[in-house]
Amino acid sequence: ALFPQSDAAILDTDLEQRMSHAQRISSMVLALRKKENIRVRQPLGKVMIPVLNADFKRQVEAVAELIKTEVNIKEIAFLEDASGVLVKRIKPNFKTLGPKYGKHMKAISAAVNGFDQATIAALEQSDSYTLEANGETIHLSLEDVEITTDDIPGWLVASEQGITVALDINISEELLHEGLARELVNRIQNMRKDQGLEVTDRIEIRVENAPFMTEILKSNFDYICSETLADSLEQHPVDAIPGAETTTLEEGYDTRISIIKKD
Numbered sequence: 001a002l003f004p005q006s007d008a009a010i011l012d013t014d015l016e017q018r019m020s021h022a023q024r025i026s027s028m029v030l031a032l033r034k035k036e037n038i039r040v041r042q043p044l045g046k047v048m049i050p051v052l053n054a055d056f057k058r059q060v061e062a063v064a065e066l067i068k069t070e071v072n073i074k075e076i077a078f079l080e081d082a083s084g085v086l087v088k089r090i091k092p093n094f095k096t097l098g099p100k101y102g103k104h105m106k107a108i109s110a111a112v113n114g115f116d117q118a119t120i121a122a123l124e125q126s127d128s129y130t131l132e133a134n135g136e137t138i139h140l141s142l143e144d145v146e147i148t149t150d151d152i153p154g155w156l157v158a159s160e161q162g163i164t165v166a167l168d169i170n171i172s173e174e175l176l177h178e179g180l181a182r183e184l185v186n187r188i189q190n191m192r193k194d195q196g197l198e199v200t201d202r203i204e205i206r207v208e209n210a211p212f213m214t215e216i217l218k219s220n221f222d223y224i225c226s227e228t229l230a231d232s233l234e235q236h237p238v239d240a241i242p243g244a245e246t247t248t249l250e251e252g253y254d255t256r257i258s259i260i261k262k263d
């Protein structure tokens with residue numbers, strides 16, 4: 001059979017753009033997590049995204065929940081004016097400019113290196129900028145420059161094709177406990193699998209009565225039980241947990257866990 005012909009009249013280009021933003025933002029945030037060795041199961045508080053224009057904000061807002069789920073963050077904050085928060089650097093991309101304006105590269109380089117924050121923002125928002133070099137009009141696009149953003153204390157920053165994200169890497173006690181709860185669920189699910197339990201089997205869980213575990217259960221008890229199909233989740237002294245397995249939830253957070261299939 002022939003592959004169906006596309007119908008340009010029914011293509012949803014706005015949807016494609018929204019998903020492109022979601023993919024790019026998610027990719028940058030995940031790369032920042034990897035750079036800082038922060039596991040995806042560890043929730044983080046916030047990512048800031050400078051607003052390029054009203055349409056960009058509308059499109060990102062439409063996929064905000066998808067992004068938050070994908071990269072495990074609590075909030076997306078939009079910066080209407082990032083000039084007082086983020087400092088950007090710009091330099092020419094000689095690979096693209098050379099073939100087009102080779103003889104003017106020195107003048108173009110001097111002009112681009114002299115761009116202030118407002119000019120860089122204008123280029124990012126419109127994807128175009130016009131300047132004069134040696135009496136010739138030069139048309140720049142985002143691919144003709146390389147824009148980076150300085151990190152700010154407590155945040156990691158990345159930029160790609162005009163989009164910038166700033167990730168808050170501060171982990172509060174509440175976020176830490178939620179991350180440890182997710183790790184605990186992961187370990188219990190692996191134990192269920194290793195014991196050959198059916199997906200619908202109910203279980204009882206016993207965990208070590210360490211102080212940090214008490215804090216985890218205080219705010220994540222229902223989540224852990226729901227995810228693992230546990231009818232009970234109790235803390236006990238180590239010697240009261242027969243057949244317990246020792247596991248590390250995170251560096252410095254070792255515990256012992258036992259699960260029993262309910263009849």
